[in-house]
Amino acid sequence: MVNYPFLTSAPGKVILFGEHSAVYNKPAIAAALSLRTYLLVSKNEDDPEGYIRLEFPDIGLSHQWMKSEMPWDLSTHEQGRPPAIEELNAELVNGLTPMLTTITSPLHYAAAYCFLYLFVSLCHGEVEHGLTFTVRSTLPIGAGLGSSASISVCLASAFAYIGGHIKAAGLERDSKIVKDSDECLFIDAWSYMGEKCIHGNPSGIDNAVATHGGAVMFQRMENAVPNVRTSMRNLPSINLLLTNTKTPRRTADLVSNVARIVNDFPKSTGCILESMEAIAREAYNLMLRPFFDEDSKARLMELMRINHGLLVSLGVSHPNLERVKLYCDELKMGETKLTGAGGGGCAITLLKDDVDAETYEKLFAKFEQNGFETFRTTLGGKGVGLLEDPAEALLQYMTPESFVNFNNTTEIETSIGCTAVESWKYW
Ligand SMILES: Nc1ncnc2c1ncn2[C@@H]1O[C@H](COP(=O)(O)OP(=O)(O)O)[C@@H](O)[C@H]1O
Numbered sequence: 131m132v133n134y135p136f137l138t139s140a141p142g143k144v145i146l147f148g149e150h151s152a153v154y155n156k157p158a159i160a161a162a163l164s165l166r167t168y169l170l171v172s173k174n175e176d177d178p179e180g181y182i183r184l185e186f187p188d189i190g191l192s193h194q195w196m197k198s199e200m201p202w203d204l205s206t207h208e209q210g211r212p213p214a215i216e217e218l219n220a221e222l223v224n225g226l227t228p229m230l231t232t233i234t235s236p237l238h239y240a241a242a243y244c245f246l247y248l249f250v251s252l253c254h255g256e257v258e259h260g261l262t263f264t265v266r267s268t269l270p271i272g273a274g275l276g277s278s279a280s281i282s283v284c285l286a287s288a289f290a291y292i293g294g295h296i297k298a299a300g301l302e303r304d305s306k307i308v309k310d311s312d313e314c315l316f317i318d319a320w321s322y323m324g325e326k327c328i329h330g331n332p333s334g335i336d337n338a339v340a341t342h343g344g345a346v347m348f349q350r351m352e353n354a355v356p357n358v359r360t361s362m363r364n365l366p367s368i369n370l371l372l373t374n375t376k377t378p379r380r381t382a383d384l385v386s387n388v389a390r391i392v393n394d395f396p397k398s399t400g401c402i403l404e405s406m407e408a409i410a411r412e413a414y415n416l417m418l419r420p421f422f423d424e425d426s427k428a429r430l431m432e433l434m435r436i437n438h439g440l441l442v443s444l445g446v447s448h449p450n451l452e453r454v455k456l457y458c459d460e461l462k463m464g465e466t467k468l469t470g471a472g473g474g475g476c477a478i479t480l481l482k483d484d485v486d487a488e489t490y491e492k493l494f495a496k497f498e499q500n501g502f503e504t505f506r507t508t509l510g511g512k513g514v515g516l517l518e519d520p521a522e523a524l525l526q527y528m529t530p531e532s533f534v535n536f537n538n539t540t541e542i543e544t545s546i547g548c549t550a551v552e553s554w555k556y557w
């Protein structure tokens with residue numbers, strides 16, 4: 131029995147090594163961010179027609195469909211838990227197309243498509259009344275920090291809960307999880323389908339991190355072989371600067387462009403992807419050394435530089451990402467690489483320990499002139515969570531009327547954190 135309203139939440143991620151090569155079944159390393167997406171599910175009062183409403187103010191999307199419009203008969207499962215299959219269900223994809231014809235912006239289309247695909251697949255017959263789904267994120271959208279995976283995980287977990295496929299989360303914030311729960315595995319598998327709706331061909335690393343949290347080395351497998359997800363506990367304390375160039379781009383475009391290059395130049399790009407694999411494996415070994423010393427850190431920095439160079443060669447950098455790198459290089463801050471799909475979005479800089487305050491000021495002044503924004507965030511936090519009985523203040527905060535487009539994420543994070551952090555539960 132689901133008690134409305136409730137919230138789900140999932141983190142963004144930062145890929146340290148191995149973006150793009152992850153799509154070609156190479157290992158990659160990523161960690162959950164403290165920046166997160168929140169989904170509020172509430173019943174529509176006075177709604178005899180049974181409308182399903184979306185309020186996605188981060189991307190300026192407000193839309194509704196009648197529940198009776200949903201092509202329920204096209205969702206594959208008859209009874210029990212619907213299995214997530216390798217490919218999207220083509221009949222369902224076709225059946226959803228007429229519901230999306232009025233949505234023209236690609237940003238809106240991807241979000242609405244992901245919503246509908248997961249909703250129809252997971253909530254079959256379980257919704258007796260109108261519902262509103264409000265999403266707000268403290269992550270920048272389309273910036274390489276996995277906002278698409280975090281919204282997919284929020285939606286998949288909420289729908290799995292409404293559809294009765296998983297039970298309510300029960301673990302408190304600090305309890306130690308020794309084994310992946312069935313619920314998390316189910317959410318991970320279905321959020322991957324959501325990522326497919328948004329990206330086309332995701333590796334699965336982003337939704338895995340958004341579901342399970344923490345830090346991982348991830349390797350996609352094919353032909354029904356389970357993906358390898360090795361959790362990396364006790365990450366060394368590395369000082370990372372996260373910089374958003376605010377240059378918009380879509381992961382789907384970058385991933386398909388890399389696919390074209392890999393297809394046109396199989397030999398040359400094969401070597402690049404293999405180098406990326408070697409980098410991720412060496413980085414993994416370095417980060418898990420019992421004593422992460424100066425030498426380990428120096429090597430990790432060099433690996434960052436090499437990894438960035440290889441990504442440049444695949445055509446996924448951008449002049450603004452190169453500017454971030456140039457400013458950091460000029461001031462000898464450390465080593466910089468793009469993170470996520472690139473083409474704009476964010477870069478990470480692994481900072482040296484001895485940089486003084488004056489140098490930081492110079493760097494931030496340069497960034498400000500270019501309109502770049504830096505983030506302070508922590509790595510390796512919790513995965514998907516559920517909040518039942520949310521406090522009134524939080525409900526107010528989630529209403530579209532109270533929406534402020536965030537430039538400074540601290541405000542939203544604190545508001546959500548201070549009202550609700552005590553009662554979040556995890557699967
Ligand atoms: N908070 C959000 N509200 C609505 N849609 C979102 C939100 N976050 C992500 N999305 C969807 O995900 C897309 C961005 O995904 P993507 O291009 O993979 O970038 P990234 O995952 O790096 O942020 C958006 O165009 C939108 O469709």
Ligand SMILES: C[C@@](O)(CCOP(=O)(O)O)CC(=O)O
Pocket residue numbers: 148149150151152153273274275276277278329331332333334335336381385469470471472
């Ligand atoms: C480029 C890629 O490796 C990461 C994409 O991440 P993001 O959507 O840019 O946050 C694609 C993937 O692994 O699915």
Ligand SMILES: [Mg+2]
Pocket residue numbers: 276277278279329336381
């Ligand atoms: Mg994405």
